[in-house]
Amino acid sequence: MSAIDTLPPLSEVIKRHQLSARKSLGQNFLLDLNLTARIARVAGDLSDTDVLEVGPGPGGLTRGLLAEGARKVLAVEKDARCLPALAEIAEAYPGRLEFIEGDALEVDAAAHLTPPYAICANLPYNVGTELLVRWLTPKVWPPAWRSLTLMFQKEVAERIVAEPGSKAYGRLALLAQWRCDARIALTLPPGAFTPPPKVSSAVVHLTALPAPRFEADAKVLERVVAAAFNQRRKMLRAALKGLSPQIEDHLAVAGIAPTERAERVPLEQFCALARSLAAV
Ligand code: SAM
Secondary structure (H helix, E strand, C coil): CCCHCCCHHHHHHHHCCCCCCCCCCCEEEEEHHHHHHHHHHHHHCCCCCCCECCCCCCCHHHHHHHHHCCCEEEEEEEEEEHHHHHHHHHHHHHCEEEEEEECCCCHHHHCCCCCCCEEEECCCCHHCCCCCCCHHHHCCCCCCCCEEEEEEEHHHHHHHHHCCCCCCCCHHHHHHHHHHHEEEEEEHHHHHHHCCCCCEEEEEEEEECCCCHHHHHHHHHHHHHHHHHHHHCCEHHHHHHHHHHHHHHHHCCCCCCCCCCCCCHHHHHHEEEEHHHHHH
């Protein structure tokens, strides 16, 4: 019998520990262990990898990660009510699950993990995008993590993988795709969760590239992209006017028409523009 079989069903765990879902903590639980194992498999072979899981809740995805062979899981959970359920899982997988009660936005999880580690989470929606942006903007690249396997609202997932020319294309797509390969691995209907959220969800898998796809200074690129998409309907010569009095020259160097709009400009050209602006 494998360790996962010695643990009670998640519905029973939730009842026994009175884990009624709290909206304020973004609690929409996954109770189907086949599904959580599938999500864990999206992260790839974890047998030589530590995993950071944010918001394990009653531990459905935690069980999936451990059953799929993760070397070690560090789970950070804000809701103290979930800790006894996590302790039961830790007992079934001796030495492989460590959990911390705390806010993932504040805990220094990296101190507990051997890099390059994987990050895997059914994220609380209220903090998901903020955590993603932090993970994508470390001080040095490559980062301490090698991949991110993250559940988002489908609309947010689509913004991460969006291509130029689509409505979803913007800062999140450029930030993610500059230094990562990003794809949607799974889409899930509201009914996959207990309680069901209002909208569909999707699992995004991001793999860190060894170096950015195109050369650019991170801060300059961020400034260009922010200015371009803050006024996404404006022509770029107007939207970017504040960045340089010679903005039309810089656009020309980057091969971008001054009348172009941000949502049609590919990453490569934004990087060329950032390089031209940084060279002044
Ligand atoms: N991973 C579990 C699952 O798949 O069933 C629960 C997912 S639920 C969408 C989000 C979880 O994140 C909840 O357990 C919630 O308590 C926890 N959470 C919310 N905000 C958090 C934060 N700032 N730091 C850590 N955990 C948080």
